[in-house]
Amino acid sequence: MTYPEISADIALRIALAARALPDTDPARLLDVLADAIGLPPTEARLAQLTVKQLKTAADGELGELDPALLKGALAYLKGEAVANSAPPPPVESEEAVPDAIRVACASNGGASLDGHFGSCRRFLIYQVWAGGHRLVATREVGQPAPGEDKNAHRVELIRDCQVLYVASIGGPAAAKVVKADIHPIQFPEGGPAVERVLALQQVLADHPPPWLAKHMGRTPAERTRIALETADT
Incomplete structure (x- = not known):
C-alpha cells in the first residue's frame, strides 16, 4: 500500500x-x-x-x-x-550489598512501570536490599537477532535478575521467565517503578517469603525460620 x-x-x-x-x-x-x-x-x-x-x-x-x-x-x-517516551532516569554504580537482589521493571518511558513484557521499550534494573535500593542499569530491548525468539531475547536481557515487574505478560513468555529462575509479578495498574521497589525493600526488611529468601542467598534453615516466623505473625 x-x-x-x-x-x-x-x-x-x-x-x-x-x-x-x-x-x-x-x-x-x-x-x-x-x-x-x-x-x-x-x-x-x-x-x-x-x-x-x-x-x-x-x-x-x-x-x-x-x-x-x-x-x-x-x-x-x-x-x-x-x-x-521520556528517557529513563540516570543510573548509579552498583556496589556489593549483602542479601541484595536485582529487579527488572518493564518500562516504556521515564521511570514508569508500564510495559508489557513482549513490547516494552526497556528494562529498568534495580538493586534492592533491606536498607535501600538503586537503579543500576537501563537496558534497551532493541531487535532480536534473525531467527531468535523474541521472548528468549528479552529473557537474556534480564537473566541476571531474580524478580521481574511488568504491567502484563503472556503465558508462554512467563514460562520462559520462570525457567530462567526469574519470578514475574504483574501490576496491571502500572505506576512509578520506584514505588514497587520501595515496597519490595520493605518486604526484604521484614519477612521475605521463602522463594525470595532463596534468591537472597539464605540457607534452607534460615528460610525455614523465616517461614515459621511469618506464620506466627
Missing part, C-alpha cells in the same frame, strides 16, 4: 503506538488505521478513534491483542502518552 505524507508528529505517535503492541510495526498499524479512520491519519481523525475500532479494523488484524495494550497504543495515537 502507498501511504500519503504524514506529519512528523503523527508519525511519532504511530511509531510509539506500534512499539507498544507485540509483533506490530508502523506499517501493520497503518493498515489498521487506514481501515478504521482512513488516510492520512490526521490529528482530528485520531481523536475520534476507539479501542473497538482498533480491534475490529482490517478484519480484526489486532483483535487478538489484550485490550489494555490497545488502550495504551490508543493513548499514543491520540497524543496523550507521547510524554511517556
Whole structure:
C-alpha cells in the first residue's frame, strides 16, 4: 500500500503506538488505521478513534491483542502518552550489598512501570536490599537477532535478575521467565517503578517469603525460620 505524507508528529505517535503492541510495526498499524479512520491519519481523525475500532479494523488484524495494550497504543495515537517516551532516569554504580537482589521493571518511558513484557521499550534494573535500593542499569530491548525468539531475547536481557515487574505478560513468555529462575509479578495498574521497589525493600526488611529468601542467598534453615516466623505473625 502507498501511504500519503504524514506529519512528523503523527508519525511519532504511530511509531510509539506500534512499539507498544507485540509483533506490530508502523506499517501493520497503518493498515489498521487506514481501515478504521482512513488516510492520512490526521490529528482530528485520531481523536475520534476507539479501542473497538482498533480491534475490529482490517478484519480484526489486532483483535487478538489484550485490550489494555490497545488502550495504551490508543493513548499514543491520540497524543496523550507521547510524554511517556521520556528517557529513563540516570543510573548509579552498583556496589556489593549483602542479601541484595536485582529487579527488572518493564518500562516504556521515564521511570514508569508500564510495559508489557513482549513490547516494552526497556528494562529498568534495580538493586534492592533491606536498607535501600538503586537503579543500576537501563537496558534497551532493541531487535532480536534473525531467527531468535523474541521472548528468549528479552529473557537474556534480564537473566541476571531474580524478580521481574511488568504491567502484563503472556503465558508462554512467563514460562520462559520462570525457567530462567526469574519470578514475574504483574501490576496491571502500572505506576512509578520506584514505588514497587520501595515496597519490595520493605518486604526484604521484614519477612521475605521463602522463594525470595532463596534468591537472597539464605540457607534452607534460615528460610525455614523465616517461614515459621511469618506464620506466627
